[in-house]
Structures are given as structure tokens and as C-alpha cells.
Amino acid sequence: MLEAYRLALLCAIIYLNVHCAPSPEHIVYPKLLEARGMNGTKLLNIKDGLTLSLEKLSVLADSLVFTENIDGVAVETIMNGTELEQNLYQDKEKMAAVAVEE
Secondary structure, three states, X not given: OHHHHHHHHHHHHHHHHHXXXXXXXXXXXXXXXXXXXXXXXXXXXXXXXXXXXXXXXXXXXXXXXXXXXXXXEEEEEXXXXXXXXXXXXXXXXXXXXXXXXX
């Protein structure tokens, strides 16, 4: 009887691991719709049933320092935050952020 419980537990663990595996990837071709939503938001159709209502996102400072490690040496690059977020949009409801270039 104990073996049957062990087997059931093992099957449940395997099922949960397989069920929680990452979803397969999908290739999509988003479309920026000509119609604009309320308050000047842009509408981006990702796929059937998924359309983002995009509004400008402003999260970066006017200038920021980007630090990267190259062969053990820290290299700092000053970047223009205003320029970086020029194409940055968000959909608060769907908790999505995207860069859109028209």
C-alpha cells in the first residue's frame, strides 16, 4: 500500500513539473493600429485577443551612467536618458512595456 502512495506522489510531482514547464514560443507580427485610443494612446495589436493600449513611459533620468565590465575593467558610458525613452511605451493594465519605432 505504501508503494502505491509513493507512486502516486511521484506521478503528481512529475505532472506538476511538466504542467509548469515554459510555454512554447510563438512568432508574432505586431501591428500598430492607425486608430488611436482615448487620451492619445496608441493601440498595438500583438495577436488575436491581445491588444496593448500604449502610453508614453518616463522612467529614466535625463542622463545616466551605463557601466559594463570588459576584461575585468569597469567601463562607464554616459547615456542620454531622454533619447533612450523616446520610443518607450507602457500598458499599465497588462503590465507591459515596449519600445515602438514607427
